[in-house]
Amino acid sequence: MSTVHTESFDVVVVGSGIAGSSAAVAATREGARVALLEKRDTFGGSTALSAGMFWTAPDLDAYRRRVPLGDEALGRAVVEDYAECLRELRATGERVSDTPKTDIMTFGIGYSTDILAILAWCRAQVEAGGGVCRTGTAALRVLQNANGAVTGLLARAAQGRVRYEAPAVVLAGGGFQGARDELTRAMGPNADRLLLRSNPGSVGDGLRLARQAGAGGSTAMSTFYGHLIGAPVNSFEPKDFLPNSQYYSDHAVLVNLEGRRFVDETLGDEILNQVLLQQPQAGGVLVFDDHVRSTVGTDEPFPGLGVVDRYQVAVDNGALHAQADTLEDLVARTAAWGIDPAVLGQTLQDYVSAASDGGGFAGGHPVSARARAPRTGPFYALKVQPSITFTFGGVRVDDQARVLDPDGRPVPGLHAAGADIGGLSNHGYAGGLAPAYITGRRAGRSAARAASAEPRPRADVPAGV
The missing domain is CATH 3.90.700.10 (Succinate dehydrogenase/fumarate reductase flavoprotein, catalytic domain)
Structure with missing residues (x-):
């Protein structure tokens, strides 16, 4: 049986786009030691391919008009946190435009950013807080105890399998637009004709991991951005x-x-x-x-x-x-x-x-x-x-980015953010980078608090897993 290397952290974040990066920084600021994991060879996911516009609805009424089928609790969270998060980005010292762009996607407001520099700043903050940022590390399974509480994450890296022991996990894998089977189930046979306008690594890892852990699905599964x-x-x-x-x-x-x-x-x-x-x-x-x-x-x-x-x-x-x-x-x-x-x-x-x-x-x-x-x-x-950049459906969460089971109860220690969550946008589009950063920030805070409330658990995983 192969050996599984074991490491201990407070919070493990899956995915290094703006949602995962924001979650990792937020958890670090709460005093957590964080492992930020990226399965591809470079950091950033689809965020690194974006235009860097940090935008969303200017107010809740505008959100309701543009996304009438959206999850209003999530929409409210994004609108309420936007100004504070914008100030947070400015405080990094990286470029954030002083002049707003209005009528984005016919209704939104936002600011141009140097998104690559912001992603690098996030990683620096995690490492300065004692955490690690790793590429080439693919999440295989969320580990749980007999009561269903998260105890860590099993991952695959170049050196073999790694068991990350942690009482909280954040899923921020970027959606399922690269998974043709998932797209066809959600959107019908024409999904095979969609042109992928995204990094190819977003193949529904967050959705798969959440389902395995007992998560419920969201609305908006047949809708997407592109x-x-x-x-x-x-x-x-x-x-x-x-x-x-x-x-x-x-x-x-x-x-x-x-x-x-x-x-x-x-x-x-x-x-x-x-x-x-x-x-x-x-x-x-x-x-x-x-x-x-x-x-x-x-x-x-x-x-x-x-x-x-x-x-x-x-x-x-x-x-x-x-x-x-x-x-x-x-x-x-x-x-x-x-x-x-x-x-x-x-x-x-x-x-x-x-x-x-x-x-x-x-x-x-x-x-x-x-x-x-x-x-x-x-x-x-x-x-x-048509093309697809990311999916609007995914994991069901509450407004604190805690993953919910099919009955609406939190899965202890499991959180999700960005394109891995579902229902914030639903046919109507409320933005990409800003909602991802905001929900990531909430997920990171929730995960750190969940971790601090529990003694660090151990997962009983056979060495050959």
Whole structure:
């Protein structure tokens, strides 16, 4: 039987993105000795691939309007903690913008940050507090005693299996977007068509570990965050994620591969991205004019992303596209894509009429009063597909980030944060980095307090496990 190396800590954190990093710092500040574990070879998870925008809803009413199906207790926690957490980030000395960005994803408010520097600062704090930060360490199982209380974590590292004895564990693995089987169960067969816009290591480790420990599931399992991407793509590596995202789609007309509208486009790209998944072959076409391409189509949606012609980026990366001087000619050119020109032509005619009248309906779906009819040639058509950055469903937790069983009772010593928890966002999106940092901070504090309240337990695990 192989030997299992044993180490003792107060809190073990699984995942080194902003949720796990925040949890580790918060637990350290509470006096806990922390092990921050990352299964990949580099720290940061999908956070390290992000634009670094620390944003969420400006108030609880805005959260309710944008995420009517959201877990209000979690939404309240994020809104209430946001200002204090922003001050905390500024106190690190790393870059946090002085000027807010408003109307993020149509409604949010936030600040640009140097997120890589903040992640490094977090790790430095953990190590200064006597803790450790390790890559190449994959969590295998949460260890529990006969009463179900957490006693540690079994992990696999290059040197073999390690038993981390600790009375509290925080799960912050980043969601299950990389697990195709989980996606299909949650979202249906079109999930196989989702383009992964994330680090490939987020394969549902937190959800799996929590289930094994007796956790209950959350709402929002079929919803997710991502952006429309040109289709097809020749390359989709991390460097391609941000420039290929068609953030301006809320200013375009979006049709499915039958040439029909299916959503109010002004809801925002992250909503359109989700709704497109349910359309035939999860495929769509954006139709817009030169005014859109030369304004919002090239604008910098977030500070730091840069000004880029997103249509041209998609074209250069292999996306199916068309250009014409009139909408009629554009429709004719898309017929080669298998789209019925009569259907698409009528769809666009109805949209233009409704938008010109100040709103209404076209094809049975709302045309917002904010919608602008495409009227400035040349006109463009771009085939698009949905992508997934992280999932909105996951582990059920309370507002202190304690993991709950199916009956709503806390699993002693188990906590979760960030994209591993479910229900904070639910179709509507309340932000990524800020909610992850805030829920991580609550999880770290709760875990440290749970650890200090109990004598350090031992887990009875056979040496060959």
